Amino acid sequence: MHNRKRKTVKKTVSFSDDQNLTNANLNNHRKGHIDDDTPPVYVRKSWTLIPFHLLALLYWFLKYTDFNLLALLYIMIPTQVIYLIFRFNKNTIYGKKRLRLNWLLVFITLGACLLLSIPCLAIIVLFGAPFVELLKESWLLALHCCFLTYPAVYDVFNCNFKVGYFKKYFISVVIGCWISCFVIPLDWDRDWQAWPVPLIVGAYLGSFIGFSIGGYI
Amino acid sequence: MGRKLYYVLATLQLVAVFLFCGGFFPQKVVLKNDSKFIVNPEVQLASKPVFKKLVLVVIDALRSDFLFQKDSSDFEFLHGLLNSGEAWGYTAYSNPPTVTLPRLKGITTGSAPNFLDAILNVAEDDTSSNLKEQDSLLKQFHTHHYKMNFFGDDTWLKLFPLEFFSEYDGTNSFFVSDFEEVDFNVTRHVPYQMEHQKNWDVLILHYLGLDHIGHKGGSKSHFMPSKHREMDSVIKQIYEKIDGDTLMVVLGDHGMNDLGNHGGSSSGETSAALAFLSKRLKKYQSSDIQQSSNVPVEDAHPDYKYLKEVEQIDIVPTLSMLFNLPIPKNSMGVIIDELLQLLPSKLAAIKVQDNYLQLTKLKPGYEAQLEKKSAGTLLEEMREIQSSLAMAATNYNYTFLTYGTTLMIIGTLIVTVWNFQLSQEYIEHVGTSVLLGISMFASSFIEEEHQIWWWITISVLLLMQISNGKKLVVLSGLRLIRGWNNSGQKYIYDNVLHTLLKSHTSVLWWLNVVTFLSVGFPFLRNKDESEKMVSLLSVSFLALSSITYKICFAIVNGDKVPSGLYTFALRSCAMYLANENATESDISQCLVPIARIFFQICGVSIIILLFMKYALNKSTNMLNKLLSVIKFVLLLQTSSANIPLFLIFEILTSVTPDITPIFSLCLQNLTFFQFGGTNSIATVNLTNAYNGVSSNYNIYVVGVLMFLSNYAPSIYWALSLIPQSYKQKTLRLQHYYITGTCLMIACIALRYHLFIWSVFSPKLCYYAAWSLYNVVMDFAITLLGVL
Structure with a gap:
């Protein structure tokens, strides 16, 4: 059943690496689970993937924390790990199989997200964030972005970096941030307009939408 | 076909914009004739003025904290007077536009300014801003045979007929970089005037140096303290010579922001200082706030509100009262409470009623009610009328507005239909224009337009079909450009x-x-030796003269340059x-001659290039060489810290x-803002x-140079697109059609908005200037037949 639907997916979205990986696997180290018609890795279409915890966190952040970015981050990381274990990993199909959770990789990925926040910070600054002033806030934003994509990072690691299928999860966070910028120039002088709160909201919403519909696109 | 339609549409746009501007910036309707006393004229006529003589010292851009705040004020003598009660200080709100000419109108007529005055402040030659016919404080002084002497900014001499003044000497405000001589030319008259006090009843001095320092180095410039002390010594010099029958008024016509600029409506720009000085004031009670505070005030107030706040135009009825003159007809001022003490209480009550009746006349349909109201309630009511009058708009010419907008809408429809195609380029263009168009309806988006352009530029860059490596280089370049200057009102980074x-x-x-040399690169590509000679000669002259000018300019303005x-x-x-022994002074x-030499070299280079092309048929890289000459002019017109x-x-x-045209459009606008615009x-x-x-300058030359210096980066990017098809040009035209239509609709819809004069009108002016340039350039290029 999945077979057919996967085919159509491959036609609409072209992530060049998919084909490369398929070919590479076919030619070099055939593992037995890969079939030419199936993408090597994909995420199932399922409502269970909708990351409601992100919305709840966002609501709590805006309503009760006085925009405490650090507190939000501390709570978001464990919920993301739980989401990966109970939701995302269970819906990710490698070849035709669901893989068991690799506990070591769960922790390695946490460290990797922490490190990835530095290149992410560079990108944020390059895209126009203030450089000298508010660098700490920008870094917090980078951390949030990285940990929002944590389940996708785990999967990228899990398939040896070779699959471009997970690009969309990163792109959704970037688009969320980029669109949310528009409230910054408004002269309403609200607390939530302070850097980088609007972008945090955008990133959460972007990743909420990305992870919800990721299987369908 | 395409060509003709393009020019028709371009001309139509220009006509529409200027029709709209004609309707949007009309002359204000003012009440004619001079005013007379209204309440009990016989009593008022019989009474004597409180003071016999007036010394009015206007210090340009004297912000309130320059007089009253400890860290930014060095007026020690004045502080002493304020603490002893011989001087009364106020923070005077000056209505935007906060530039000299409209503010002088406000200070003398008491009326709210007209936006057009702000523009005419630059185009000084214009005579329509004259106050000859309008009732003003000066006119009242003149008709009541006060002898007036004036020394200082010659804007006054353009505003008022010269027969008002028995002695005068104007100084020109236009050499912004000079802040010594311009004030010395005023101060040198002071000793004589003080010795011969019989020669005048009203002495007006207008000092410009402080404003020039602000424009040069901002409000915290290191030239400030010494200028404060200089002004303080002038005040001391005058105050020690005048007697108790003379009132001295020290005021700023407007304030400045921290960058030293003014014109807008930020609190720094609108908070001017005001102080009344007289030995007689000690006998009376100053404002409660002043009595309870010690000047200079220790704490810096973020909104520059020090001591009591009044409207700047309030000095018009107040001075009229003190000198027993009728209040000028168009005055919107309200008498300042404390100064009523100086009059006998009966007369004071009459003066308040007189002010009340005069003010209510300005508000059509308002029912003036004098009976049974105490002076206090009257003053209160007057202040309400005053604020409602300040909000009221000028009269727009709705016919012009409608015609202008209709023409724009028609043009927009034609151009969008004509261009319509389903390509990425077209969609990006329309998307950009619509986004910008929508933003025209929000004052904060207009103020922060650079953010929108940054956002669009990056989006366009990411969608561009070039390699990722190139994208990264361009992105880094753009990020440097973004980090070069502050723009907008909201975020100022140090x-x-x-x-x-x-x-x-x-x-x-x-x-x-390096920048100057890199701009000359196109001259290095030549075919044969003779062409090479000529090219190298002209480019080295161009580069040398322009660099020399920029260095000299920096030295004259007191900036540091490397010793080499x-x-x-x-x-x-x-x-x-x-002269072998030339020194810094x-x-x-040499400044003016060097610049002239540079412009002559530019002219000669262009002639040589054209001659080579048409007479000798040697034209390697001809267009780029021509553009390179223009780029040298742009560099010359840019401030030195922006040249890199x-x-x-x-x-x-x-x-x-x-x-691509869309990327060029983005850069034209983005760089305009990132140059500090x-x-x-x-x-x-x-x-x-x-x-x-x-x-003895020509106003049009100055206008062109001013345009070049403000739009240099935009012109650079507009030039980069010169070999372009009409299809591409119409895409640009379409952008300015769509945004222009939105701007016009926004201006009409929001014409009673609080920010119409400080945000929407300036935007309209910038828009009109840039569309004028675009159309003129298009016609010029076609006429020259360069392509």
């Missing part, structure tokens, strides 16, 4: 490259030299003056040689508008 380079002058100047370049400039000047004489930006531009153009009148840069212009 660590921008502009300020950083200003403190690291050697880096800045070597970058500048300093000696170079000094030698060049010595050579020009044929001689450089200022052109180096980034050169790098960007070499990375993406075939720049905004959509506010306050950032119109005048420092480079007088390059090569001597004191």
